[in-house]
Amino acid sequence: MSYLELRDISKVYGEGAAEVRALQRVDLSVDAGSLVAVMGASGSGKSTLLTIAGSLEDPTSGEVYVGGRALSSLSRNGKAQLRRQSIGYVFQDYNLLAGLSAVENVSLPLELDGVAARKAQSAAMESLDDFGLKERASHYPDQLSGGERQRVAIARAVVGGRQLLLADEPSGALDSTNAEAVMRLILVACHRGMAAVVVTHDAQLASWADRVIFLRDGRIVDQTLPVDSPEAMLTKLPNQ
Amino acid sequence: MSVRHALLALLSEGPKYGLQLRQEFEARTGEVWPLNVGQVYTTLQRLERDGLVESEDAADEGPQKGFHITEHGEVELTKWLRTPPDFSSPPRDELVIKVLVAFELPGVDVHDLVQVHRRYLVELMQQWTRLKEDESRFDLHFALVVDAELFRLDSLIRWLDTVDGRLKRAAAGVSVPAPQSFPLPKARRKVGAPE
Ligand SMILES: Nc1ncnc2c1ncn2[C@@H]1O[C@H](COP(=O)(O)OP(=O)(O)OP(=O)(O)O)[C@@H](O)[C@H]1O
Ligand SMILES: [Mg+2]
Numbered sequence: 001m002s003y004l005e006l007r008d009i010s011k012v013y014g015e016g017a018a019e020v021r022a023l024q025r026v027d028l029s030v031d032a033g034s035l036v037a038v039m040g041a042s043g044s045g046k047s048t049l050l051t052i053a054g055s056l057e058d059p060t061s062g063e064v065y066v067g068g069r070a071l072s073s074l075s076r077n078g079k080a081q082l083r084r085q086s087i088g089y090v091f092q093d094y095n096l097l098a099g100l101s102a103v104e105n106v107s108l109p110l111e112l113d114g115v116a117a118r119k120a121q122s123a124a125m126e127s128l129d130d131f132g133l134k135e136r137a138s139h140y141p142d143q144l145s146g147g148e149r150q151r152v153a154i155a156r157a158v159v160g161g162r163q164l165l166l167a168d169e170p171s172g173a174l175d176s177t178n179a180e181a182v183m184r185l186i187l188v189a190c191h192r193g194m195a196a197v198v199v200t201h202d203a204q205l206a207s208w209a210d211r212v213i214f215l216r217d218g219r220i221v222d223q224t225l226p227v228d229s230p231e232a233m234l235t236k237l238p239n240q
Numbered sequence: 241m242s243v244r245h246a247l248l249a250l251l252s253e254g255p256k257y258g259l260q261l262r263q264e265f266e267a268r269t270g271e272v273w274p275l276n277v278g279q280v281y282t283t284l285q286r287l288e289r290d291g292l293v294e295s296e297d298a299a300d301e302g303p304q305k306g307f308h309i310t311e312h313g314e315v316e317l318t319k320w321l322r323t324p325p326d327f328s329s330p331p332r333d334e335l336v337i338k339v340l341v342a343f344e345l346p347g348v349d350v351h352d353l354v355q356v357h358r359r360y361l362v363e364l365m366q367q368w369t370r371l372k373e374d375e376s377r378f379d380l381h382f383a384l385v386v387d388a389e390l391f392r393l394d395s396l397i398r399w400l401d402t403v404d405g406r407l408k409r410a411a412a413g414v415s416v417p418a419p420q421s422f423p424l425p426k427a428r429r430k431v432g433a434p435e
Contacts, residue, residue: 184373187373201401203361204394208373212359221355223359224363227363227367
């Protein structure tokens with residue numbers, strides 16, 4: 001069943017000569033447990049798609065469904081609650097709060113949502129532990145490497161049983177080993193049932209996805225077929 | 241890939257039998273390049289002819305026949321390891337040629353063409369990544385082979401992205417004036433030269 005659904009989404013910024021059609025009639029559905037990557041050139045609308053899917057912005061036309069609920073039917077508060085409870089975001093620049101330790105960063109969204117501090121802390125510790133960051137829990141962001149910060153950001157995005165993970169260039173500033181670690185974590189979250197959308201222009205990242213969508217000038221122009229029998233690749237290598 | 245030098249490298253660790261060499265070769269290359277026994281023996285014969293290896297016991301011709309590397313072999317191995325493969329002239333890449341040819345053809349949308357190839361390459365990368373994802377088979381050698389393949393495919397996709405970008409800028413009339421007076425780099429003239 002699809003957890004996220006975008007139906008006929010268009011987004012226009014500005015007016016008249018300054019008008020930009022950032023998205024044009026985009027349809028996309030993402031099942032629980034699956035990872036979709038969105039690729040496209042700079043300015044093709046990738047981030048716009050993600051912010052609309054995450055209810056951070058409203059589409060000009062079309063409807064977004066998250067967990068079966070139409071976003072247009074929710075009040076401002078309703079959307080804010082949905083974001084806190086169901087959606088985790090990961091951005092290129094980590095967005096960790098500098099004054100909070102790793103575990104405080106992860107527990108903050110839970111506490112904002114009214115979870116008791118102690119319970120939130122233990123859920124946050126568990127999430128960090130899952131991602132191999134237990135020893136780093138009391139470190140502040142400036143005491144963590146870029147790769148560790150991004151892993152904390154993912155731990156925060158998935159804590160408390162959220163169901164939708166949205167990531168915009170999640171490994172933009174990381175080397176390929178750390179980038180792979182980030183994608184593996186996102187995949188772990190998917191295997192536990194989260195639906196995830198990763199926006200990137202990096203094919204190596206995108207290749208972790210079940211399906212890759214290609215955007216051009218705000219339109220979906222193509223997508224990959226489901227991956228089947230990767231074993232067949234082994235016979236394709238040239239023999240010497 | 242040089243089986244000859246790979247076998248030499250394995251023998252530099254100590255004397256080995258033919259079958260053992262085959263097994264170790266496959267393990268070292270992530271089991272990705274299978275090697276048949278016949279190939280191992282013909283290669284060993286040539287190495288012996290060239291004085292790079294010696295057989296342990298001339299009497300035993302069976303699979304138990306052992307080989308060791310000679311001093312000359314050690315020298316040859318070191319030289320081979322440190323000699324860069326020839327990357328100096330651009331290979332005649334079929335994908336590059338297809339796209340270059342398409343520019344000149346009426347009625348061909350190069351962006352669409354580029355996307356067809358991009359999608360195919362991404363699908364290949366998804367399959368390799370899926371193999372890598374399964375860490376139970378993730379031995380170091382296998383991972384390195386898969387990484388090399390992923391980087392190769394990735395570089396082609398980046399080139400396709402650049403084609404898209406350049407075309408878009410050209411269509412919008414944005415051009416960076418090229419300095420006319422510079423001679424073409426030498427490599428440029430080698431493109432498509434017979435291999
Ligand atoms: N708030 C805004 N106001 C006006 N135009 C905007 C706004 N946000 C995005 N745009 C425009 O919409 C288009 C799509 O932008 P978007 O950020 O979604 O691209 P992108 O694919 O994420 O690019 P990049 O890879 O560079 O991050 C661009 O032309 C951009 O200039
Ligand atoms: Mg963006």
